[in-house]
Amino acid sequence: MSAHTLDRTAxxxxxxxxxxxxxxxxxxxxxxxxxxxxxxYLGFLVWPALQALWISLxxxxxxxxxxxxxxxxxxxxxxxxxxxxxxxxxxxxxxIVTIVLPMTLGLLFAVVLNRKxxxxxxxxxxFYAPAVLPLVSIASIWxxxxxxSDGAINTVLRTIGLSGLEQSWLGQDSxxxxxxxxxxxxxxxxxPMLLYLxxxxxxxxxxxxxxxxxxxxxxxxxxxxxxxSLRDTHYIVLALSLIESFKVFDLVYAMTYGGPxxxxxxxxxxxxxxxxxYFNAGYGTAIAVVITVVAVAAGIPYVRSQVKSS
Amino acid sequence: MTARTTxxxxxxxxxxxxxxxxxxxRKRAEGFALTAGSAxxxxxxxxxxxLLVISALRPLSDFLSNGPVSWPQEITLANFPEAWEAGQxxxxxxxxxxxxxxxxxxxxxxxxLLAYALSKLVMPFRNVxxxxxxxxxxxxxxxxIVPLFTMLRGVGMTxxxxxxxxxxxxxxxxxxxxxxxxxxxxVPGELLEAARIDGAGDVRIFFRIVVPLSxxxxxxxxxxxxxxxxxxxxxxxxxxxxxxxxxxPLGLLNFQGQFATNYTGLAAGIxxxxxxxxxxxxxxxxxxxxxxxAGATKx
Numbered sequence: 001m002s003a004h005t006l007d008r009t010a011x012x013x014x015x016x017x018x019x020x021x022x023x024x025x026x027x028x029x030x031x032x033x034x035x036x037x038x039x040x041y042l043g044f045l046v047w048p049a050l051q052a053l054w055i056s057l058x059x060x061x062x063x064x065x066x067x068x069x070x071x072x073x074x075x076x077x078x079x080x081x082x083x084x085x086x087x088x089x090x091x092x093x094x095x096i097v098t099i100v101l102p103m104t105l106g107l108l109f110a111v112v113l114n115r116k117x118x119x120x121x122x123x124x125x126x127f128y129a130p131a132v133l134p135l136v137s138i139a140s141i142w143x144x145x146x147x148x149s150d151g152a153i154n155t156v157l158r159t160i161g162l163s164g165l166e167q168s169w170l171g172q173d174s175x176x177x178x179x180x181x182x183x184x185x186x187x188x189x190x191x192p193m194l195l196y197l198x199x200x201x202x203x204x205x206x207x208x209x210x211x212x213x214x215x216x217x218x219x220x221x222x223x224x225x226x227x228x229s230l231r232d233t234h235y236i237v238l239a240l241s242l243i244e245s246f247k248v249f250d251l252v253y254a255m256t257y258g259g260p261x262x263x264x265x266x267x268x269x270x271x272x273x274x275x276x277x278y279f280n281a282g283y284g285t286a287i288a289v290v291i292t293v294v295a296v297a298a299g300i301p302y303v304r305s306q307v308k309s310s
Numbered sequence: 311m312t313a314r315t316t317x318x319x320x321x322x323x324x325x326x327x328x329x330x331x332x333x334x335x336r337k338r339a340e341g342f343a344l345t346a347g348s349a350x351x352x353x354x355x356x357x358x359x360x361l362l363v364i365s366a367l368r369p370l371s372d373f374l375s376n377g378p379v380s381w382p383q384e385i386t387l388a389n390f391p392e393a394w395e396a397g398q399x400x401x402x403x404x405x406x407x408x409x410x411x412x413x414x415x416x417x418x419x420x421x422x423l424l425a426y427a428l429s430k431l432v433m434p435f436r437n438v439x440x441x442x443x444x445x446x447x448x449x450x451x452x453x454x455i456v457p458l459f460t461m462l463r464g465v466g467m468t469x470x471x472x473x474x475x476x477x478x479x480x481x482x483x484x485x486x487x488x489x490x491x492x493x494x495x496x497v498p499g500e501l502l503e504a505a506r507i508d509g510a511g512d513v514r515i516f517f518r519i520v521v522p523l524s525x526x527x528x529x530x531x532x533x534x535x536x537x538x539x540x541x542x543x544x545x546x547x548x549x550x551x552x553x554x555x556x557x558x559p560l561g562l563l564n565f566q567g568q569f570a571t572n573y574t575g576l577a578a579g580i581x582x583x584x585x586x587x588x589x590x591x592x593x594x595x596x597x598x599x600x601x602x603x604a605g606a607t608k609x
Contacts, residue, residue: 029431030431031427034439038439041443041446044479044480044481046446123349124599126356132537132587137562144580152378155379194599246448253543285453288452292449303445303447306444306488
């Protein structure tokens, strides 16, 4: 942008200054403030993402100098790749389970803990604790609990006389994905709980008092007052969880590495395997492009709402 | 999960239906029941960590003969040094700490500069920039990995803790800018105007007024960023290859493979990796809880 247009933009903005008290004089200074972050953002996020679009159109192995343009071949190959089919289904299941269960449990915990009580903050601390741990450690902990012979889960089942339910939890197709989702739910429940708690605390007591004077029972109070008051929170939790769910990688990678077979592959792990294990950087990047397009499209409404309200 | 679900006719509630205001005693009994219920729930919730601590403190033989869900016959600390050595956690801690100490202050600083420009200065294309930056929240990091790898290899910075920092900062910016600009926005404009009349420039106003007034927000953002950086796996896994460059998640990943059947040693190793975070979490939870709620609800 030339200095001339910059001045014009700035001049226009100056006229609006009366309704924005405290806004600075126009000039180059705002750009100087913005520059370091923007350079890093453009250089290490936007630019690589755009380069990825190009790489996904090549047959590059990721190492050699040879990089041939192959058009949409990588994208067409996605349709013939049965692992991509498995991964896509797993991603959808993952999103549903790791959004719905944490939201439901988080709401339940929040409603129960939303009392003036000395113990509530302690419980809140405990329920949120898994969320601060590295996902690799969550994976280690649960793989340790799932151990078929000496893990706590099978041991407990044996002890209470349900040895028929003992499983090789992470070692068989039928249970592996679900067994990876349980720790994810464990980690993800704390966040909606905190948001719901904050929202519950902002509902005025008078609403409940008035409702109870009118003879509304508890259930009615929940469905007519509490739940509708949480609408914004539902939306935010849902949007953030959705954005997060597309990024699933750590737990699957650390617990099953996509196996047994391909049964727990998700797009992120399959992309990683293609790039770093099979040296199909072009094809792996095409997988990443697809999921990124879906993730960004799904996230746009949320980002717009956040930017607009500010 | 729409508002429509709230219009379902509520089912008759025979317990609470007739009683709209519980008597004092009843209320207390109810409070007790809720507390007891929460206590059981919390205990179950945290039981994986409790089991982990108990197992880390017992000899392997004791664990194997009595099973994982039992009280130890013998207490020992020997698992910890063994796990520390085998997992090379010293190196991992050093690397993760260097990463944290460089990345977090630098990232929060540049994010706050941008947030200030977007919220308090006359910024051309303000909305476009804010939207573009915040949209980065939705971009999964693995889209960028091949180009980043190539770019860093070009300057000999793969397998380097310093080389991994710029992409970390870039991917941390969206959330930080979103939270900080919304916080800066609430700094009264009159205050800034008054300082300006007194002859203070934008730089001075930023450091002398905006930053001091925003310490809680900056601390929160720094903590959230610290947790995310400390725990990050994908980029570290893809870019750092040698043993001497392992961060905590990489060290633990490697350790987990080695110690698969040494259950008590594994438990000790996992604890070595998580105890400092858990302690910090308990100390700093006010900021974490406050920041998450503020960051997610206020735009």
